[in-house]
Amino acid sequence: MNTVQIKNFLVIAEIGSFTKAEETLNTTKTALKKQIDTMELELEFPLFVRSTKGLYLTKAGQVFYDKVKDMYQSYLDTVTECKKIYFSNTRDIRIGMYSITEMLNWYMDVERNSHFKIQQILSTANTHEYNFRMLMDGSIDFLEYEDNEQLYRRGFCYTKIIEDDLCCIMSPNHQLADYKVIHPEELCGYQIFCWTAKSSATRALFGYVDKLGWNLKGLPYSVETILNVCNEGNIYILSRNSAAMFHPLRVIPIAPRIPYCRGLVYKPEKEGLLQEMLQAAKPKRS
Incomplete structure (x- = not known):
């Protein structure tokens, strides 16, 4: 027996009709009858007398109604009280972001399992200096x-939250579009773009520039940019999860695997706060 069944029972008893109760409870008469049947089987006594003259409580049903009504109201009062306690302790966490990413699911897990409320702050200036300054002056927590x-x-400090793979995105008309996987040497001679200039985050990519002579350039990420690059016959390299939204462009994994990690940057004094978040939700691994 659950709280929904209890609530519906109380409404049916007060209204005295399955037909009228279905309008109040926004469900079907058949569903309500099945719920009452289930309750009566569990209780091992009838709650209602059903006749052509109407629906009314049995003696046992009346006692059950009187007791349960008080218990249900006490339950609702307790839930309300606990919600007030919970929301009074809710803490906002401000996270600076360049764009909406696959880390959203992790943020939702944190909120679901804790008293934290994640506030996503999209950067108004896509520069490292601007975002680091926000972190330093406390405008954002992470x-x-x-x-x-x-x-x-x-x-x-830095903690990895998501680990993904890098893939190639291209037009369905591209010469490599029918490949199941693409090996680094097969990208020689093509114009390739990625979301950032040479850095430790793209060390593997620029390693192939040095080793194989890739024609690789950094080009800031945006949906319009990627669509234009690919429709012009070029290739854009992006993480697998982020690339999934670009259908009907072709998304082809690179072999051997090139891992791509994304996480949270923070000042050392935020370590305790991060650990609380990590206890609420485990990092995602592909």
Whole structure:
């Protein structure tokens, strides 16, 4: 027996009709009858007398109604009280972001399992200096970012949350569009773009530039940019989860696998707060 059944029972008893109760409860008469049948089987006594003259409580049903009504109201009062306690303790966490990413699911898990409320702050200036300054002056608690050497040079900490794979995105008309996987040497001779300039986050990519002579350039991420690049016959390299939204463009994995990690940058004094978040939701791994 659950709270929905109890609530419906109380309404039916007060109204005295399945037909009228279905309008109040926004469900069907058949569903309500089945719920009452289930309750009566569980209780092992009838709650209602059903006749052509109407629906009314049995003696046992009346006692059950009187007791349960008080208990149900006490339950509702307790839930209300607990919600007030919970929301009075809710803490906002401000996270700076360049764009909406696959980390949203992790943020939702944190909120679902804790008293934290995630406030996503999209950067108004797509520059490292601007976002680091927000982190330094306390405008944000964390910065969603890639693992990057310059973070540590500035005294920040970094924790990986999501691990993904890099893929190639291209037009369905591209010469490589029918490949199941693409090997690095097969990208030689093509114009390739990725979301950032040379950094530790893209070290593997620029390693192929040095080794195989890739024609690779950094080009800031945006939906319009990627569509234009690919429709012009070029290739854009992006994480697998982010690339999934670009259907009907072709998304082809690179082999051997090139991992891509995304996580949170923070000042050392925010370590305790991050650990609370990690206890509420485990990092995602592909």
